Amino acid sequence: MTDDARFGLARHVTLPGPLRLDGGVLLSPVDIAYETYGTLNADASNAVLICHALTGDHHVASPHPVTGKPGWWTRMVGEGKPVDPARHFIVCSNVIGSCMGSSGPATVNPATGQPWGMSFPVLTIRDMVRAQAMLLDHLGIDTLQAVVGGSMGGMQALSWPATFPERVRAAVIIASTARHTAQNIAFHEVGRQAVMADPKWRGGDYYEEGDAPSAGLAVARMAAHITYMSEAGLTEKFGRRLQKREQKSFGFDADFQIESYLRYQGLSFVDRFDANSYLYITRAMDYFDLAEEHGGHLANAFRATKARFCLVSFDTDWLYPTPESRAIVHALNAAGAPVSFVELHSPFGHDAFLLDAPEMNRVVDGFLRAGA
Amino acid sequence: MSLRPDLAIIADSVAAGTRVLDVGCGDGSLMAALRDRSGVDARGLEIDAGNVAAAVSRGLSVIQGDADSDLAEYPDASFDYAILSQTLQTTRRPDVALDHLLRIGKRAFVSFPNFAHWRVRASLLSRGRMPVTRLLPEQWFDTPNIHHVTIDDFRAFVAGRGITVEGAWFLAGDQRAKSAMANLFAEHAVFLLRR
Numbered sequence: 001m002t003d004d005a006r007f008g009l010a011r012h013v014t015l016p017g018p019l020r021l022d023g024g025v026l027l028s029p030v031d032i033a034y035e036t037y038g039t040l041n042a043d044a045s046n047a048v049l050i051c052h053a054l055t056g057d058h059h060v061a062s063p064h065p066v067t068g069k070p071g072w073w074t075r076m077v078g079e080g081k082p083v084d085p086a087r088h089f090i091v092c093s094n095v096i097g098s099c100m101g102s103s104g105p106a107t108v109n110p111a112t113g114q115p116w117g118m119s120f121p122v123l124t125i126r127d128m129v130r131a132q133a134m135l136l137d138h139l140g141i142d143t144l145q146a147v148v149g150g151s152m153g154g155m156q157a158l159s160w161p162a163t164f165p166e167r168v169r170a171a172v173i174i175a176s177t178a179r180h181t182a183q184n185i186a187f188h189e190v191g192r193q194a195v196m197a198d199p200k201w202r203g204g205d206y207y208e209e210g211d212a213p214s215a216g217l218a219v220a221r222m223a224a225h226i227t228y229m230s231e232a233g234l235t236e237k238f239g240r241r242l243q244k245r246e247q248k249s250f251g252f253d254a255d256f257q258i259e260s261y262l263r264y265q266g267l268s269f270v271d272r273f274d275a276n277s278y279l280y281i282t283r284a285m286d287y288f289d290l291a292e293e294h295g296g297h298l299a300n301a302f303r304a305t306k307a308r309f310c311l312v313s314f315d316t317d318w319l320y321p322t323p324e325s326r327a328i329v330h331a332l333n334a335a336g337a338p339v340s341f342v343e344l345h346s347p348f349g350h351d352a353f354l355l356d357a358p359e360m361n362r363v364v365d366g367f368l369r370a371g372a
Numbered sequence: 373m374s375l376r377p378d379l380a381i382i383a384d385s386v387a388a389g390t391r392v393l394d395v396g397c398g399d400g401s402l403m404a405a406l407r408d409r410s411g412v413d414a415r416g417l418e419i420d421a422g423n424v425a426a427a428v429s430r431g432l433s434v435i436q437g438d439a440d441s442d443l444a445e446y447p448d449a450s451f452d453y454a455i456l457s458q459t460l461q462t463t464r465r466p467d468v469a470l471d472h473l474l475r476i477g478k479r480a481f482v483s484f485p486n487f488a489h490w491r492v493r494a495s496l497l498s499r500g501r502m503p504v505t506r507l508l509p510e511q512w513f514d515t516p517n518i519h520h521v522t523i524d525d526f527r528a529f530v531a532g533r534g535i536t537v538e539g540a541w542f543l544a545g546d547q548r549a550k551s552a553m554a555n556l557f558a559e560h561a562v563f564l565l566r567r
Contacts, residue, residue: 310428329435330445338415338433342424359421363428370431 006139007036009062012101015134019096025121029110032135033101034058034093037077038085040141047141048083048368049132050076050092051149051156054224054281055273057100060092066272075356076148082365083148093135095128095156097281099274102131106207106274118204123280125152125288129159133167143167146368150174150353151320152281155288158328162290165305170371172364174312175353177324178298178331179289184319187227188282191220195275204276217275218266225265230316230349234258291331298331309339310367312360314352316345340367375405378457378483381541381562385481386412390452393417393476395439395469396459400427407432415451417442440464443472451476457483457562462516467529474535474567483562488522488555489544507559523555530565539564 006013010033017028035058040047050060050073057064061071061078077083083090094102097120105120136144147168149157154176160168177184195201198216206212229237238258242248245255254260291298302309309332313325322343332339344359346352353360375383379402386392388410394403397416400423406412416434418424427434435442439456440463454477456469461484463469473480485507486492495503502512510516521529523542530537542549542558549558 308433326437329437333435333445333450334447336447336450338413339435340424340428340433341435341437342421342428343436344421359425363425366425366429366431 007040009035009037010065011035013135013138015138017134019127019131019134021121021127022124023122023127027096027103027121029103030096030131030134031101031103031107032093032096032131034091034135035060035062036092036139037061037090038088040089040139044089044141045143045145046087046089047136047139047144048088048090049136049144049147049160050083050090051132051147051153052092052095053149053151053153054285055221055269055278056153057098058092058094059100060090064272067268073150073354075354076361076364082361082368083146088145089141091136091139091141093132095281096131097123097128097277097284099277104274105204105276105280115207117207117276118279120276120280122287123284125155125159125284126163126293128284129156129163132156132160133164136167143169145371146170146172148172148174148364149176151176151350152285154320155285155290158290161305161307161309162294162301165307168305168307170308170310170368172310172312172367173325173328174360174364175314175317175320175350176311177288177320178291178301178328179324180286181324185286187223188286190223192279192282194219194223195279198275201275204279206275212270213275214270217270217273217278218263220275220278221269221273222262222266225262227319228350230318230347232316233347233349236347237261298327299334302332302335302337305337307337308367308371309337310364311339311341312353312363313341313343314346314349314357315343316347317350317352319350375401377543377546378541378560378562379405381543382455382457382481382483383409385539385564386410386453388412391415391450392453392455393446393451394455394457395443395473396456396462397423397427397432397434399423400430400432400434402455402457403427403432403434404430439469443469443476446472446476448475449478451478453477453479453481455481457481458485460484461519461521463519466519466521470535470565474565478566479538480565481562482526482565483560484521484526485517486523486542486555486558486561487520488524489559490556491559493556505559523558523561526561526563530563536566537563538566 018026094100109116147160154173195216198213201213243260294300313322329341403414424436454473492503541562542554543560
């Protein structure tokens with residue numbers, strides 16, 4: 001099995017599809033970039049799917065090919081971690097719509113031979129989940145031991161048992177929500193407008209010139225980044241401290257450390273992310289409303305599944321605050337599903353799920369072991 | 373690991389294979405015992421994040437929440453038993469909590485420290501100070517027990533509401549106490565109720 005070319009780091013597969021999307025379009029073929037860790041056991045019962053967030057990728061526990069940084073969730077996935085390749089067969093795939101090797105606006109439309117650009121079909125979170133299910137079919141995995149995700153990854157983890165009730169035995173949903181609120185949509189719209197206002201965006205057809213709307217995308221990232229941190233965290237990290245200067249410049253340089261930090265976050269982001277993908281994925285998140293997909297009652301989303309659920313929120317997360325997790329918990333209770341939930345303390349806001357959080361690891365580890 | 377005496381009484385009385393909601397489940401000791409001994413499908417509600425983490429890490433389904441605000445979210449008759457052990461006296465509205473308990477569970481176990489135990493009476497009578505005892509270890513200003521109740525208060529309360537008492541157990545120290553004079557000699561009571 002170790003010689004199987006389907007398994008390992010930096011894998012890529014072109015599946016014939018077609019994948020019927022929520023928008024009514026058939027996507028074919030479907031490219032998926034993914035990685036696997038650990039060994040699939042004989043009855044294929046130890047598979048754990050990790051779902052990534054908005055700007056994430058499939059390199060969950062291996063170095064990023066562009067930045068060289070360690071995998072984005074090595075605190076959760078790896079030797080001795082709650083999701084452990086010694087016990088689990090771990091799968092992480094790049095969501096469709098993204099730009100790390102899976103089908104998205106930057107990949108080539110086989111019908112035209114040109115990059116899709118804005119002719120790529122608009123996607124939903126459920127479409128991403130269906131593409132993951134196609135990948136699991138390809139890998140010979142019928143049922144997941146667990147699906148685990150934070151933020152947008154949590155939306156996918158929540159959609160999994162709702163979309164494929166028989167194919168998942170446990171779901172871990174961290175710092176996430178069952179729907180985007182008006183405020184969530186508003187922040188995303190600011191980001192999208194920043195991209196589209198950049199003259200280099202050209203309606204999404206910037207690939208040939210190799211001159212991407214980096215300024216607009218950087219601003220989008222800056223605005224989003226603010227929502228990932230708490231006010232207290234920002235104050236502690238930056239306060240009103242000035243950046244490498246004794247006095248204010250009475251100009252518009254990055255006088256404050258927070259300005260310099262945000263500019264850096266924006267600039268470094270454009271090196272690793274495609275502007276059109278940012279539009280498509282934020283759109284998918286804004287369209288997400290799991291209750292709406294189930295007759296307006298969130299509990300109905302979970303009536304068919306026997307999966308166990310574990311939810312974790314963080315007290316300073318104002319992007320997806322604790323009441324959003326509680327609403328999911330109440331719906332799961334109403335549906336009679338086994339559910340655990342805890343709100344943990346962290347000064348780091350929404351980003352907390354990616355940072356060191358021993359209590360989160362303890363909860364997720366215990367939850368996953370209970371179902372093994 | 374041995375269970376607290378009031379929890380042991382409940383664990384011995386819950387029928388095997390039933391569905392149980394433990395409100396104020398702490399670190400999940402009772403739930404784990406019910407699961408492991410009787411194959412009970414147990415769910416918990418607990419206010420303290422550390423306790424929730426401990427319970428979830430033993431594989432139990434526990435939600436962080438508050439008996440005062442979160443019981444309303446559970447559907448009617450969704451459990452065979454709803455359990456409120458050592459928690460009634462900490463709720464803001466014990467009457468509302470009890471109503472929810474008997475709405476959610478077909479039966480309810482309620483245990484509480486008896487404020488009419490002779491040691492409590494003696495402390496108040498002789499010293500004129502709020503009692504600090506083994507079962508009520510906190511000072512008046514930091515106690516979570518905001519609605520002290522006696523066994524006779526509780527009996528009058530359930531009788532007045534037409535609630536059926538299917539069982540009652542009384543404890544002094546870790547020993548069973550007799551039902552007669554329980555209000556004076558029992559430190560602790562466990563009631564099994566039905567609507």
